[in-house]
Amino acid sequence: MNDRQDPPASPSAEECVDYLEQIVFFIDNELAEADCAAVRKHLDTCNPCLEKYDLQRTMKAVVARSCTEVAPSQLRDKVMFRLQQVRVEITTTEA
Template sequence: MTSSHDSQDCSKIIHQIFTFIDNELEQADCAVIQQHLDECGPCLAKYDLERTVKALVARSCSEHAPDSLREKVLVRIRQVQVTISESGTDVG
C-alpha cells in the first residue's frame, strides 16, 4: 500500500504514540492514529517498539527485590549513616 503521509504527519503521530498506547486520547484522535498506523509501516514499527518497551518496563517494575537483598541494602545504608555521623560530616 502506498503511503501518502509526509514526515510532518509521521512526526505528529509519533509524538502522540505514548498517549495512544495508554488509551488517553479522544476516540476521534485514536481513529486517526490507527488509520495512520495501518497505512504507514515505519510508524507502525515505532508503535510496536514503544508498546513492547512499555510492557517490559511495566512487568519489570512490578517485581519485588528478594527480602535478603532488601535487608543487605538496609544494613549497608545504616553502616553509611553511622560512618557519616561518626565523622561529624553534616550532609543536610
C-alpha cells in the same frame, strides 16, 4: 473512465513526528476517541510508524512484566538504609 483508485499518498515526515509523539498516549488509552481514530488511521497507512508503535508497545509490556518482580529483602534493606542515611545528611545540612 478508469475505476482504479490511486494509492494513498505517503505521510509527510512532519505528520509522522506528530503521530509518533501521540503513540505513547495512544498505547496508554490517554487520547480522546477522535485522536485515537486519527492515530489508528495513520498507523494503517504508515509502516515505519507502525513498526515504531509495535516496538513501543512491546517495550512497555516488557517493562510492565519486569515491574511485577519483588526485590530480594537484603537489597530492599540496603536501599532503605541508604535512604535513611540520605535523609540524615539532608537534615544535618539544612540545620
